[in-house]
Amino acid sequence: MxxxxxxxxxxxxxxxxxxxxxxxxxxxxxxxxxxxxxxxxxxxxxxxxxxxxxxxxxxxxxxxxxxxxxxxxxxxxxxxxxxxxxxxxxxxxxxxxxxxxxxxxxxxxxxxxxxxxxxxxxxxxxxxxxxxxxxxxxxxxxxxxxYVAVSQAERDLREQVRQSASVLTSLGVARHRPGVREEIAAALRARPESRWPDGMPGQPLRVLQQADEVSAILAAALLDDPGGALSASAASARREALRPLETAVRVARRAAVAEAVRVLAPA
Incomplete structure (x- = not known):
């Protein structure tokens, strides 16, 4: 988040x-x-x-x-x-x-x-x-x-989302825990409101919003399954499979914030 x-x-x-x-x-x-x-x-x-x-x-x-x-x-x-x-x-x-x-x-x-x-x-x-x-x-x-250009970070985040979609499907997150889509929507609604200065550039703002959404999906995907629907080895495999997406979210946030700072507080 x-x-x-x-x-x-x-x-x-x-x-x-x-x-x-x-x-x-x-x-x-x-x-x-x-x-x-x-x-x-x-x-x-x-x-x-x-x-x-x-x-x-x-x-x-x-x-x-x-x-x-x-x-x-x-x-x-x-x-x-x-x-x-x-x-x-x-x-x-x-x-x-x-x-x-x-x-x-x-x-x-x-x-x-x-x-x-x-x-x-x-x-x-x-x-x-x-x-x-x-x-x-x-x-x-x-x-x-x-230095990571915010445009490159945005492309990498989108690519990791696409790659991880098949992983999420194969791991059966929604199948093991019905209502996961509602959990993601509720998490996004409950997040603190992000406020930004006047003049906040559009692309960093868009990337930060995308990172928030992907973080909510990751949180739901990595949540322990009630009733132990997944074995310990399957849960470990799920985390390892999603680790590149976690990294892409961090890189995207850092790049977006760095670009916002560059625009709002030029050296």
């Missing part, structure tokens, strides 16, 4: 470039949680960014934006969507890379004016309606991430 890190990456970059107001960023993030908590991961980062540690009372997104403004006055953000075995875009080994991989997402500000180096931010649900944003130090931003 859509990820809050994509929303923060696009909106924070637009805001830092003067293309959005702080209140607009807050409004865009509001659907992701009734309450947003902000912490620094360690004492050094807390002191450098003027944020509370995890052991202290959390602060709000307003103070996170103030820390970003002070430390990264015009640096565009970078979306990372790592997964085990796919760490493209991460800055290298470290606590941010580890936590972003566990969460499946994060936002990187690779060039900031702090003694800790860059900043990495990872959102994690705490309880229902509460989203915690933890700020990590990133001493080394790592190599420049690979």
């Amino acid at each position: 859509p990820c809050p890190s994509a929303t923060l990456t696009v909106w924070a970059s637009a805001w830092l470039a003067g293309a959005a107001a702080p209140d607009d960023v807050l409004d865009a993030l509001a659907p992701w949680g009734q309450l947003h908590e902000v912490h620094a991961a360690d004492d050094t980062t807390a002191e450098a960014a003027s944020l509370p540690t995890l052991a202290s009372r959390p602060t709000t997104l307003t103070f996170l934006f103030a820390a970003i403004r002070r430390s990264a006055p015009r640096t565009p953000a970078r979306l990372v969507l790592p997964a085990p075995g796919d760490v493209r875009g991460l800055p290298g080994p470290g606590v941010f890379s580890r936590e972003a991989t566990a969460a499946g997402e994060g936002v990187l500000f690779p060039e900031v004016a702090l003694p800790t180096g860059g900043l990495g931010i990872v959102p994690t649900p705490v309880v229902d309606g509460v989203l915690r944003w933890t700020v990590y130090p990133v001493p080394d931003p790592g190599p420049v991430p690979e």
Whole structure:
């Protein structure tokens, strides 16, 4: 499903470039949680960014934006969507890379004016309606991430959908769990509303919407079957068969967000 890190990456970059107001960023993030908590991961980062540690009372997104403004006055953000075995875009080994991989997402500000180096931010649900944003130090931003044209990412995503359609049919997902189409439709209706800045380019917006739809299909396809309709080996085979589609979704989202940032916050 859509990820809050994509929303923060696009909106924070637009805001830092003067293309959005702080209140607009807050409004865009509001659907992701009734309450947003902000912490620094360690004492050094807390002191450098003027944020509370995890052991202290959390602060709000307003103070996170103030820390970003002070430390990264015009640096565009970078979306990372790592997964085990796919760490493209991460800055290298470290606590941010580890936590972003566990969460499946994060936002990187690779060039900031702090003694800790860059900043990495990872959102994690705490309880229902509460989203915690933890700020990590990133001493080394790592190599420049690979460039994938959004048009190429869109074609690859469509091709993987076509290839996976036969896999889904052969694995009998709908046959093993009646009502799966309704589950997918309900998941799409229940997703948080994605809001984007004025001037959001059309192709990245279309690709992000396609990625959301494919993610809902994947979630339904990978859900455990009630009653154990599939054997453990069949379930494992299903996951392996759909792994390329999961990768294509991540690549498409990264490419779409990177292109949106390029347009909204040109260097």
